[in-house]
Amino acid sequence: MTIKLAPEKPFARGGNRLCFIHPVDESLCIKVRRPDFTLADRRRKKGFPKNLKPLSSFDDNLEEERVMSALQKQYGELVFRHVSRCYGFVDTDMGRGLVSELIRDGNGAISQTLKKVIWDEAFTEECRRAVTELCQFWETNLVPSRHLLLHNIVVQRDSEGAIQRLVVIDGLGSAGLLPIRLLPPSIQRKKIEKKIAVMHGRIKTLLGQRHQATFPGYHGLLMHDGVTSP
Ligand SMILES: Nc1ncnc2c1ncn2[C@@H]1O[C@H](COP(=O)(O)OP(=O)(O)OP(=O)(O)O)[C@@H](O)[C@H]1O
Ligand SMILES: [Mg+2]
Structure with missing residues (x-):
């Protein structure tokens, strides 16, 4: 069908x-x-x-x-x-x-991207903790991913609005020709540390853009929230 x-x-x-x-x-x-x-x-x-x-x-x-x-x-x-x-x-x-x-919050709305959340609220303590948890998970398990882009990560909240977890919805897998898991673990770890450092750089850049009138680019904005009729 x-x-x-x-x-x-x-x-x-x-x-x-x-x-x-x-x-x-x-x-x-x-x-x-x-x-x-x-x-x-x-x-x-x-x-x-x-x-x-x-x-x-x-x-x-x-x-x-x-x-x-x-x-x-x-x-x-x-x-x-x-x-x-x-x-x-x-x-x-x-x-x-x-x-x-489809990642949704406890109230049913489609979860917003990390880019949107940081743009709206800056890098709150709660958000920082969620980012740290994701980064630790990536490092411990050596999950193969391309760059961790802020619009490819969504922030799932519970019905009270508290952040439950971050979910990566795009950009997984190895960027190079060789699958990352075939490399020695020490090199895998280095590559992941680099990606995490770049992600923190992106967060910093975004924080520096918050004085601007409009959201930077269209990546990371929802067109409707999946609850109120589009
Ligand atoms: N599983 C999901 N749950 C909730 N939201 C999602 C999900 N998948 C995608 N989205 C939303 O849709 C947007 C675009 O999706 P996605 O990143 O898969 O598209 P793309 O065209 O492959 O992206 P890119 O521009 O990174 O190539 C995301 O930024 C996110 O806001
Ligand atoms: Mg994407």
């Missing part, structure tokens, strides 16, 4: 994908390729020699599904403390979609 997404309003738009609430299960989301930025557009933008790679190598959904299966095999349940679950592909009227766990 083809799921109809085109008549729905996405709740978010990343650089590559549109995210919709699953029309038959609101605890799930479906991510599809942005129709205004196709795989061919993405490949063209890369330039030589990366544009020689097959189209499928530019597909985030394929990559995310592959990485999530590998993470589940390697870590089991543990990894889902800080990573959203992935449930494979469905056919939609906007192409093949990847289904994942």
Whole structure:
């Protein structure tokens, strides 16, 4: 059965994908390729020699599904403390979609990104603790990820509004050609420490932008909260 997404309003738009609430299960989301930025557009933008790679190598959904299966095999349940679950592909009227766990707060609203939370509230003690917990988890378990971008991490709150946990919803897997887990643990640790340092740099930069009138960029803002009608 083809799921109809085109008549729905996405709740978010990343650089590559549109995210919709699953029309038959609101605890799930479906991510599809942005129709205004196709795989061919993405490949063209890369330039030589990366544009020689097959189209499928530019597909985030394929990559995310592959990485999530590998993470589940390697870590089991543990990894889902800080990573959203992935449930494979469905056919939609906007192409093949990847289904994942939709992270919502205790009041039902779709969880906001770390970028939005820091923009709104600065780096509160509570948020700092949640970031430290995520970083410790990454270091202890040597979770393979690309850079930890503030719009790829969401802040899940309980029904009282207290931060429960941070969840990484995008950007997992190894950036290089070699899967990071094949490297000696000391090098894996160094790479992860570097990513965490870069993430703290990004937090600092964002804090420095808070005097500006508008939110920097569109990455990390929701288009609707999944509760009030879009
Ligand atoms: N599982 C999820 N639960 C809650 N919100 C999510 C989830 N997945 C995505 N989002 C929201 O949708 C936005 C875009 O999603 P995502 O990062 O997967 O798209 P993308 O196009 O791959 O991003 P990028 O620009 O990093 O390539 C996120 O910034 C986040 O706000
Ligand atoms: Mg993203």
